[in-house]
Amino acid sequence: MADRAEWTDGDPERRTGVRQRLTWWADAMAYDDEHDRLATIGQSPENRRQVLIKLMWIGIWMAYLGAPVSDLTDGHHSVPATMCGALGLLAFAAIYLMLVFRHTGRALSRAAVFGALGTICVLAAVLTLTMGDAWLVLCVYVSVAYGAVLPLRLSRWAIPLNTAFMVAVGLLVRGSHGLLSALVIPSLLGGFAMSGVRQMVRTTRALRAARATVAQLAANEERLRLARDLHDLLGHSLSLITLKSELAGRMLPDKPEQAARQVADIERVSRQALVDVREAVSGFRRPTLEAEVAGARTALAAAGIAADLSRAATHHPDLPPDQEGALAWALREAVTNVVRHSGARRCAVTLDETDDELCLTVTDDGRGATGPHGNGLTGLAERLQLADGRLETGPGERGGFTLRAQVPLSRGAPVELPSQAAP
Structure with a gap:
């Protein structure tokens, strides 16, 4: 808790970052809670509660049978007719439930779907013609099954045709005219409503897949950010620690006081590196140009490289924080590469303002690039791209290596001051 207070106290930008992250997670958790029931549509039940809810809805819907x-x-039929009717009704209900509920969660083959639809259509017609007008409601279930499993381009024709088929069958059954007129609208509405439910299920699945993809991309982006930050932070700090350790080792026999100062610097750099790593892991770190220019001067001096920082003015009020952070990272990475890889004797850092851009240039007289870009320059290019900037690298005019990082400036509208009348 003390570390968290140290990270956030006294820095409005860090406190804002903490609030934004906490708000994002709260919104995400609220979204999951609010849409928990929606997320189960089209899926098999995963616990007892979901099983009970699904069985309750099945029972309510099947009550119309x-x-x-x-x-x-009622005993209006003979025993063989009653047994055959019961078996037919059980077969109809089993096929219907398989189509509407199992096919919604796990798609069946086309042959199985059309075979099942044909079977329940025949059962509805045969049972209605043989058992009486009370069985005409089975045709409404057939319309619902059409809407549940058929594509929209087919269901919009199949549902009206099944309703017409129900009317034709009802006309052949004595005394069903009143019931027939009461079932036409439910057949049409039930079928088309189920088509809408089917589209909602498909949309829900697509949204669920999209949410999983977004979460994976966000995790990948966070890993990339952390990798870039740790590479830049540890690469710079460990290089400086290595240089000062070597320098202290050379001074130790003859100049113990100077060696002790180098060891104290090593301790200071190590502590600062630990703080930087904690801030990078927490996503709060935003380096500044002023601090990085000072760090570059120290690192180049420790490496015995003559530093020219006279043209590295760091006060630019028009520079947004994100762009300043990108340039600060660019300066840190460039100086680290000069110290570790270039073998240079001189290094110049300049900040030039051209039009609406600020250009950071780091030039050395070392051996130049000897291979493709490493992780540091790749991550640096990504940082600058996120800040609407760009990175250019290449050989210097007199050999060595040159790095240019450019970011846009934010120009405010000119303010016209009111003229004051002469006294």
Whole structure:
């Protein structure tokens, strides 16, 4: 807790970053809680609660089969007819549930779908013609099954055709005219409503997949950010620690006081590196040009490289914080490469303002680039791109290596001061 207070106290930008991250996570958790039920649409139940909810909805919807069940239990039919009707109703319900609920969660083959649809259509017609008008409600379930499993381009034709088929079958059954007129609209509405539910299920699946993809991309981006920060922070700090350790080792026999100062600098750099790593892991770090120019002067001096920083003015009020941070990272990475890889004797750092851009140039007289860009320059190019900037590298005019990082400046509208009347 003390470390967290040290990171955030006294720095409005860091406090804002903390609030933004906490707000984002709170919104994400609220979204998951609010849409928890929606996320289960089209999926198999994962726990007992979801199983009970699904069974409850199945029971409510299948309660409309009460008319055929009542017809079977009233004793109007013979025993063989009652048994055949019960078996037919069970077969119809099993096929219907397989189509509407299992196919919604896990798609069946086309042959199985069309075979099942044909079977329940035939069962509905045969049972209605043989058992009576109370069984005409089965045709409404057929329309719902069409809407649940058929593509929209097919269901918009199949549902009206099934309704017409229901009317034709009803006309052949005695005494079903009143019931028939009451089932036409439910057949149409139920079928097309189920088509809408099917589209909602497909959309929900697509949203679920998109959310998983976004979460994976966000995790990858955070890993890349952390890798860039750790590479830049540790590369610079460890290079400086190595140089000062070698220098202290050479001074130790004859100049113990100067060696002790180098060891104290090593301790200071190590502590600062630990703080920087903690801030980078927490996502709060935003380096400044002023601090990095001072760090560059120290690192180049420790490496025995003559530094020309006279043209590295760091006060630019028009430079936004993100762009300043990108330039600061660029200066840190460039100086680290000069110290570790260049073998240079001189290094010049300049900050030039051209039009609406600020250009950081780091030039050395070393051996130049000897291979493709490493992780540091690759990450640096990504940082500058996020800040609407760009990175250019190449040989210097007199050999060596030159790095240019350019970012846009933010120009405010000129303010016209009111003229004051002469006294």
